[in-house]
Amino acid sequence: MNWNKFETLWKRQELPVGANADLVITKQTFEAKSRKLARSLFWRDLREAAAGLIVVGFLIRQGWLMGKAGWPIILSAVLVLGLSVFFVRERIRARRERKGPDAPLLVKLDADISELQRQRRLLQNVGAWYIAPCVLAIVIARANSPAAQSQSPRFVLCYTALVAFICWRVWAMNRRAVRNKINPRIEELEKLRRDLLTSSQA
Amino acid sequence: MSSSSHRESLFQAWLEEHRGIVVKVTRSFAPAPADAADLQQEMLLQLWNSLTSYAGQAKPSTWIYRVCLNTALTWRRGTTRRERRIEPGADLARLPAGTACPAERAGDAELLDQLYAAIHALPMFDRALMLLALDGLAYREIAEITGLTENHVGVSLTRARQRLGELMKGVTDELE
Numbered sequence: 138m139n140w141n142k143f144e145t146l147w148k149r150q151e152l153p154v155g156a157n158a159d160l161v162i163t164k165q166t167f168e169a170k171s172r173k174l175a176r177s178l179f180w181r182d183l184r185e186a187a188a189g190l191i192v193v194g195f196l197i198r199q200g201w202l203m204g205k206a207g208w209p210i211i212l213s214a215v216l217v218l219g220l221s222v223f224f225v226r227e228r229i230r231a232r233r234e235r236k237g238p239d240a241p242l243l244v245k246l247d248a249d250i251s252e253l254q255r256q257r258r259l260l261q262n263v264g265a266w267y268i269a270p271c272v273l274a275i276v277i278a279r280a281n282s283p284a285a286q287s288q289s290p291r292f293v294l295c296y297t298a299l300v301a302f303i304c305w306r307v308w309a310m311n312r313r314a315v316r317n318k319i320n321p322r323i324e325e326l327e328k329l330r331r332d333l334l335t336s337s338q339a
Numbered sequence: 340m341s342s343s344s345h346r347e348s349l350f351q352a353w354l355e356e357h358r359g360i361v362v363k364v365t366r367s368f369a370p371a372p373a374d375a376a377d378l379q380q381e382m383l384l385q386l387w388n389s390l391t392s393y394a395g396q397a398k399p400s401t402w403i404y405r406v407c408l409n410t411a412l413t414w415r416r417g418t419t420r421r422e423r424r425i426e427p428g429a430d431l432a433r434l435p436a437g438t439a440c441p442a443e444r445a446g447d448a449e450l451l452d453q454l455y456a457a458i459h460a461l462p463m464f465d466r467a468l469m470l471l472a473l474d475g476l477a478y479r480e481i482a483e484i485t486g487l488t489e490n491h492v493g494v495s496l497t498r499a500r501q502r503l504g505e506l507m508k509g510v511t512d513e514l515e
Contacts, residue, residue: 140500143454143507147473150451152359160351163383170384237392238385238409239402241486242467245409329412333464333487333495 189221196278209281213274220270227259243333250326257319260311268304275300346390353386357403361386363474364404367458367466368411378414385410397483404476404484408467457506465499472496 196214200207236248259266279285288296354361361382369378385406393402458469464485471481478489478496485492 140504143503144473144475146447146450146454148475149447152362160347160354162380163350163387164347166380167384167387237389238406239389239392239397240409241405241484242408242412242464243486245486246412249413326413329463332462333485 185224186221189217192217193221196274199278199282203281206281209277213277216270216274216277220267223266243330246326246330246333250323250330253319253323253326257315257323260315260319263311264308268307272300272304346387350387350390353399353403354383357400360400360403360407360474363470364407364411366455367470368414370455370459378411381414382407382410398480401480401483404471408470408484412463412467454507457503460506461499461502465495465502468492468495468499469503472500 193214196210196217200210200214203210231252234248235252236245238245240248285293361379364382365375365379369375386403389406397405458466461469467485468481471484476484478492481487481492481496482489487495
């Protein structure tokens with residue numbers, strides 16, 4: 138192999154010049170993508186915030202109306218509120234810790250892998266931090282609701298089945314996301330990292 | 340000058356000067372024209388987007404290499420086929436007039452195709468290292484871009500050069 142010949146050939150290659158057209162195209166594409174992303178994030182955050190506020194508002198009202206006996210319902214409102222705070226905190230943390238594409242390759246790769254591993258842990262433990270507080274809030278609210286006491290066993294059974302089904306769906310969707318999206322991506326990035334370190338340690 | 344127009348003029352000036360980096364990274368990581376247009380668009384978007392975070396600690400070329408290589412390494416072909424706004428052939432219209440004669444240019448083009456094909460056949464990181472080494476970057480600069488130590492860069496490059504040499508066996512005879 139003659140490395141110098143490769144270098145000479147490489148440096149002799151003709152490359153395009155000029156940048157005017159790219160700026161216009163890049164700006165247009167970037168703005169269109171940014172608008173689309175901002176819109177979808179706005180609606181996602183609005184939906185989640187609205188759902189959380191409605192549930193918390195409803196529970197606080199119920200608890201308030203019940204006076205001193207309403208404390209368990211207030212407790213379930215706190216559980217739901219805690220969940221919302223956890224979501225917000227996670228998003229802020231992820232945004233703050235994210236490495237931009239101008240970081241060194243190995244640093245960016247490590248940051249991407251650890252972020253994905255963190256997401257995987259969250260999705261795998263969705264039962265503990267998401268489903269359990271929600272179910273607990275429902276159980277507490279229902280156990281202390283006078284209206285719930287008078288419901289027929291058939292209604293209670295259907296209601297329980299519906300809640301169980303929703304919980305199972307949430308759990309299954311998260312497991313599927315880990316299996317189909319996060320795990321393959323982690324494997325891909327870890328392979329890249331292995332390649333880098335193997336070739337530099339040989 | 341507003342920050343927006345400063346960003347525009349910086350982007351334009353850097354692209355004018357270092358456009359070759361974008362083209363070479365694209366060609367090494369996405370040889371198919373459709374993929375190349377996609378990857379090139381993604382790299383330009385990442386450059387534009389990251390420009391606000393440029394702190395001036397690295398040389399513009401080092402910074403551009405980082406953004407382009409990070410984008411190329413984690414780019415996922417065909418996952419979201421974006422609307423294509425860059426014509427694949429657009430770059431060719433703006434090729435500079437070369438100094439070599441037409442016959443030499445044609446020969447070079449063929450050899451370059453083979454060199455790019457050999458680079459593309461290397462593992463991802465070796466590809467990145469080859470680009471940087473062929474562009475004549477010092478170990479220190481390569482270490483700054485990759486995040487490896489200079490010693491690791493040296494070891495990796497030796498291996499990557501050997502691999503490239505094996506892949507280019509036969510072609511090198513034509514270069515002699």
